Amino acid sequence: MATTRSTDAAARGAYIEAPAPLHARPAPLSGLLAPQRFMNTTGLLLFILALSVPFITASPYVISILTSAFIYVMIAMGLNVVVGYAGLLDLGYIAFVAVGAYTSGILTTQFGFSMFETIPIVILACVLAGVVIGGPTLRLRSDYLAIVTLGFGEIIRITATNLSITGGASGIHGIPTWSFFGWSFADGLELFGITFTSKVLFYFFVVIVALGLATVGAARLSRGKLGRAWKSIRDDEDASEAMGINGYTTKLSAYIIGAVWGGVAGSLLASHLSAISPPSFEFLYSALILMAVVLGGMGSTPGVIIGALFVSLAPEFLREFSEWRYLIFGVLLVVVMIFRPAGLWPANAVLPFLKKRRIEPLTTTNIPWAAEAKQAAEAKQAADAAQGRDGDAARGPAENGSGAGRDGGAR
Amino acid sequence: MIEFITGDLFQLIWNGLFVGSFYALVALGYSMVYGIIKLLNFAHGDIYMLGSFIAFVLLGSVIGFLGTASLPILLLVLLITMILTGGIGVLIERVAYRPLRNSPRLAVLITAVGVSFTLEYGVRQIFGPAPEVFPFRLSGESVEVLGGRVSVPQIVLMVIAALLMWVLQLYVMRSKEGRAMRAIALDPRATLLMGVNVNRVISRTFFIGSALAGAAGVMAGAYYGSIDFLMGFTIGLKAFTAAVIGGIGNLYGAMLGGLVLGLLESFGTFVLGGEWRDVFTFACLILFLSIRPTGILGARIAERM
Numbered sequence: 001m002a003t004t005r006s007t008d009a010a011a012r013g014a015y016i017e018a019p020a021p022l023h024a025r026p027a028p029l030s031g032l033l034a035p036q037r038f039m040n041t042t043g044l045l046l047f048i049l050a051l052s053v054p055f056i057t058a059s060p061y062v063i064s065i066l067t068s069a070f071i072y073v074m075i076a077m078g079l080n081v082v083v084g085y086a087g088l089l090d091l092g093y094i095a096f097v098a099v100g101a102y103t104s105g106i107l108t109t110q111f112g113f114s115m116f117e118t119i120p121i122v123i124l125a126c127v128l129a130g131v132v133i134g135g136p137t138l139r140l141r142s143d144y145l146a147i148v149t150l151g152f153g154e155i156i157r158i159t160a161t162n163l164s165i166t167g168g169a170s171g172i173h174g175i176p177t178w179s180f181f182g183w184s185f186a187d188g189l190e191l192f193g194i195t196f197t198s199k200v201l202f203y204f205f206v207v208i209v210a211l212g213l214a215t216v217g218a219a220r221l222s223r224g225k226l227g228r229a230w231k232s233i234r235d236d237e238d239a240s241e242a243m244g245i246n247g248y249t250t251k252l253s254a255y256i257i258g259a260v261w262g263g264v265a266g267s268l269l270a271s272h273l274s275a276i277s278p279p280s281f282e283f284l285y286s287a288l289i290l291m292a293v294v295l296g297g298m299g300s301t302p303g304v305i306i307g308a309l310f311v312s313l314a315p316e317f318l319r320e321f322s323e324w325r326y327l328i329f330g331v332l333l334v335v336v337m338i339f340r341p342a343g344l345w346p347a348n349a350v351l352p353f354l355k356k357r358r359i360e361p362l363t364t365t366n367i368p369w370a371a372e373a374k375q376a377a378e379a380k381q382a383a384d385a386a387q388g389r390d391g392d393a394a395r396g397p398a399e400n401g402s403g404a405g406r407d408g409g410a411r
Numbered sequence: 412m413i414e415f416i417t418g419d420l421f422q423l424i425w426n427g428l429f430v431g432s433f434y435a436l437v438a439l440g441y442s443m444v445y446g447i448i449k450l451l452n453f454a455h456g457d458i459y460m461l462g463s464f465i466a467f468v469l470l471g472s473v474i475g476f477l478g479t480a481s482l483p484i485l486l487l488v489l490l491i492t493m494i495l496t497g498g499i500g501v502l503i504e505r506v507a508y509r510p511l512r513n514s515p516r517l518a519v520l521i522t523a524v525g526v527s528f529t530l531e532y533g534v535r536q537i538f539g540p541a542p543e544v545f546p547f548r549l550s551g552e553s554v555e556v557l558g559g560r561v562s563v564p565q566i567v568l569m570v571i572a573a574l575l576m577w578v579l580q581l582y583v584m585r586s587k588e589g590r591a592m593r594a595i596a597l598d599p600r601a602t603l604l605m606g607v608n609v610n611r612v613i614s615r616t617f618f619i620g621s622a623l624a625g626a627a628g629v630m631a632g633a634y635y636g637s638i639d640f641l642m643g644f645t646i647g648l649k650a651f652t653a654a655v656i657g658g659i660g661n662l663y664g665a666m667l668g669g670l671v672l673g674l675l676e677s678f679g680t681f682v683l684g685g686e687w688r689d690v691f692t693f694a695c696l697i698l699f700l701s702i703r704p705t706g707i708l709g710a711r712i713a714e715r716m
Contacts, residue, residue, distance in 0.1 A: 089520050136701030143451040144700055146520055147651050151693030154648070162686045283644065287528060294521055326532040333525025337518050338510045 026357055035354045039302070043216075050207045054200045063203050069312040071268050074210035076292045076308035077218045077301075078261025083290065084299030084347070085222050086254035087234030088138070089146040091286055092153025096259045098160065098281040099129050100266025105172040105276055106165060115178040115271050119264065126263030127256050134255035138248060153286055161278045171277025175270045177202055206268055214261060219301040221257070230254050231299070284326070291329050295336055297343025306345060422560065423677045429565050431673020432572040436627040437650035438657070438665040439579065440500075440620025446596040446660030447616050448512070453523040454503060456647020457530040458621045462496045462628025463545070463638045464534055470546045480547040482567070489571070489629045493622040500621025501614045509610070527647075534640040542639040545632040568630050575626060576666055579619065583662055592616055596660065645689065652696040658706030667707060 032038060050070070054063060075097055082090045103125045107113040113121075137148045160166040167173075177185045177198055185201040196204075221227050229250045232240035241247050270276050288311055296307020315325060336343065350356065437459055444452045469488045474480050507526050511519045551563030583589035591612045594602040603609050631646075632638050649672065657668025672692065679691035699706070 083517070087515075087517055089517055091524065133697075136697065140700060140704050142516060143520055144655075144704065147451065147648070148697055148700060151648055151652075151696050154645075155690050155693050158686070158690050162690075287524060290521070290524065298517075324536065327529060327536055330525050330528030330530075330532055333528065334507050334522050337514075337522040337525065338507070341514065341518050 029355045029357060031355070033353070033355045035350045035356075038351070038354055047207070047211055050211060051204065054196075054203060058200070060199055063199050065313065065316050067199075067203050067206050067272055068269075069309055070206050070210045071265055071272060072289075072292070072312040073305055073308040074214040074265040074268070075262055075289055076296075076304050077214050078258045078265060079289050080293050080299065080301075080304045081218055081221070081230075081254055081261065082258035083293055084297075084304065085227060085230040085234065086251055087230075088142055088251060088255060090149045090255075090258065091146050091283070091290065092149035092151070092156075093258070093262055093289055094281045094283075094286040095149070095153040095156040096126055096129060096262030097266035097269065097285075098156050099125050099259075100263030101270035101276045101281075102160060102166055102172070102266075103263070104267040104270045105175045108176050108271075109172055109174055110165070114180075114184075115176060115267070116180055118267060122263045122267050123260050126259040129263075130256035130259035131252070134252050138251045138255065150283065150286075153281070153283055157278050157281050160281070167277070169278060171275060171280075172270075173275045175274045175276070177271050177274075178205060202272065206272070210265065210268065214265070215301065215305065218261065222299070222301075226250070226253065288329070291333055294333060295344055297345040297347055297349075299347035300343065300345050300349070303343050303345030303347070307343070419681070423681055424674065425561055425565075427674035427677030428670055429569060429673070430676065431653075431670035432569050433627050433631060433646070433669070434650050434653040434672050435666045435669025436572055436575065436623050436630075437646055438653040438669045439576065439662070440624045441647075441650050442654040442657070442659050442661065442665035443583075443592070443616050443620050445654070446662075447592060448508075448595075448599075448613060449516075450508060450519055451523060451651070452508075452620075453520070453647065454526040454530055455620065455624055456643035456645075456650065457527050458496050458500055458624040458643070459628040459631070459646055460534065460638070460640060460643030461499060461530060462492050462625030463632035463642065464538065464543075464628075464640075465495050465625070466492045466629040466632055467543055467545060467638060474546050482549070485547060485549070485629075485633060486571075489626055492625050492629050496625025496628070497618040497622035500617040500624075503621075504614060504617040509613075531640050531643070538640065540640065542637045545636050545638055547633060548636045549633045564634060568634060571626070571630065575623060579623070580662065582619075588612065588615060649692055652692055652699075655696060655704070655706055656699050658708040661706070661708045664706055664708035671707070 029035070032041065050066075053066060075093070078096070079090060079093045082088050082093070100122045103122045104115060104118040107118045107121060108115060133149065133152050134145075137145045160171075161169050179185065185198040185205070222230070229240070229245045232243070232245060233247055233250050237247050273280075289308075292307040292311040293304055294307070295310065296305070297303025311329075318325075342349075437455065440458070441452065441455050444450055444455070466488050469491060470480060470485070473484055473488065477484075503526055507522050508519065511522055549564035549567065551567075553560045553562035555561075583592060591602065591607045592615075594605070594607065595609055595612055599609055602612075627646075628638075628643075631642075650669070653668040653672040654665050655668070656671055657664030657666070659665075672695070675695055676688060676692055679695075680688045683691055
């Protein structure tokens with residue numbers, strides 16, 4: 001009876017009052033120590049620091065390894081969308097980097113495109129590759145996706161080795177650096193009496209694109225509606241489908257966005273290295289990027305940046321270590337998964353000195369109707385007690401049964 | 412056309428069946444482990460690699476001791492290697508997979524990748540990145556059968572493979588322990604309630620699967636003559652493909668899938684050329700997963716996530 005009346009009211013456009021919130025809504029945190037603002041400020045400072053590196057040291061070696069490291073960060077951010085946010089294990093992620101690198105390489109060296117003009121085609125090619133691989137396999141269990149992406153990585157590498165347009169086993173040489181409407185980085189730039197070489201200009205460009213746009217873009221995507229859908233699919237696919245999220249298209253979108261990130265990073269990589277060949281896209285590199293994401297913390301922006309910098313810079317700092325690093329990475333992967341599955345910097349971690357949101361515990365004083373509710377509960381308890389122990393005995397097994405059934409269903 | 416049927420066709424089928432029997436041996440381990448705990452053991456291909464390296468060390472020391480080696484010695488080495496790789500499989504399960512039995516699937520998959528990496532680069536640290544020459548190579552004259560060439564080592568290896576699979580089939584289908592395995596595949600919790608030591612049965616499954624992969628590794632070393640630390644990667648992928656084609660989790664499916672994949676590959680190589688062989692195989696995998704993910708013999712189960 002009550003339901004019919006309320007639908008009638010809804011049909012008439014009457015306002016239906018929502019139940020009052022259980023907690024008083026905490027005021028938004030303010031000041032520099034609010035977690036979100038603090039992390040954003042730190043990010044901005046680090047970004048400015050990265051931009052000012054060429055003014056501190058102009059050594060080509062430092063510039064070069066930092067350029068690769070930041071491209072690595074971008075690749076890891078892309079994989080983080082797939083693995084960290086959407087929970088899909090991609091073991092052939094380097095294939096998308098290869099697609100991007102080869103597309104740019106072929107278009108610039110053989111068709112006279114400039115690097116800038118290849119980007120839309122790179123994005124198109126990566127979306128296509130993502131749909132071709134993700135389309136059929138994302139309907140299946142996630143472990144099938146893992147092995148199919150592994151196979152896809154091999155397919156791309158072998159295809160690049162066997163085709164003549166990709167230069168076969170020796171790859172593509174002489175890939176140009178970036179140029180905009182006739183002005184190329186290779187020309188250098190004279191500004192305020194300082195000469196910027198093409199390597200430094202490319203470094204600035206990589207910092208802006210890879211660290212600025214790609215990292216902030218991925219982090220902001222994860223906080224939006226789509227990102228929340230990814231995370232809910234990752235945590236429980238059935239429950240989120242019940243909430244009206246289309247599991248398949250959501251996963252496919254994560255996969256495609258990851259592919260595009262990888263492809264654009266691949267295009268940057270191609271012009272950084274100026275020569276690409278199939279051995280640069282072996283399974284080993286897919287695994288290294290996965291390690292960067294897993295060690296840093298799946299789904300955590302600062303974690304993934306730290307992980308990617310560690311994985312790409314460690315061999316530069318520890319020469320003796322470079323021989324052993326793959327073995328150590330393998331062991332680390334197992335150890336991290338067993339003892340600290342959320343990684344070095346977990347996705348929901350808040351630095352200890354930052355302000356925390358405090359939610360008032362429910363007491364009888366801060367909720368107006370709590371006293372009534374407590375009275376009602378006590379009255380009901382008294383009524384149950386009057387009925388005797390039969391009620392409890394009848395309820396006990398039923399609850400156990402439903403609990404076991406739920407566990408069995410989740411398995 | 413007539414010449415194709417009398418000559419090439421038989422040769423292609425024979426080659427396919429021969430390679431397929433290797434795939435079947437490795438695929439069995441994949442399929443059994445998957446059937447029981449729904450884990451994709453990425454390290455399985457590396458157990459195969461480990462098998463050939465253990466046999467490499469054992470045979471090398473035997474030859475250093477006796478000066479020569481023969482088929483009976485190879486069989487003995489095969490047996491010891493199977494026990495050792497089986498033990499390593501059990502150890503891996505105990506150390507890396509068991510603590511994560513109730514974790515999200517992603518965590519277990521990543522651990523499996525880590526184990527695979529550890530094995531590969533551990534072996535690389537010991538033996539170096541260059542391929543090693545297997546100390547003993549099966550050799551023998553080849554016989555003309557229906558216009559195709561069939562060599563004696565091929566027959567020997569296929570007989571060994573068939574024998575191993577027959578014993579495994581007897582064990583799983585007829586013995587008490589085999590029944591426990593099949594019960595766990597159906598419902599681990601109910602099996603536990605029936606008084607079966609589930610952990611022990613899982614360990615045993617890992618032992619058997621790893622022993623078979625180790626055996627395949629020894630046989631591959633003895634037949635092809637060259638081994639390296641990454642040899643398990645491709646065959647692991649292909650064995651998985653075989654398991655999927657046959658129906659993963661199904662014992663006969665893995666055997667059938669191995670042979671079917673061997674045949675597909677043999678014909679695919681004939682049509683497209685050798686350099687496209689792996690591309691063809693993985694394309695088959697993607698095709699199979701999109702058209703019939705349960706495989707040829709797999710039951711239709713509505714499985715998600």
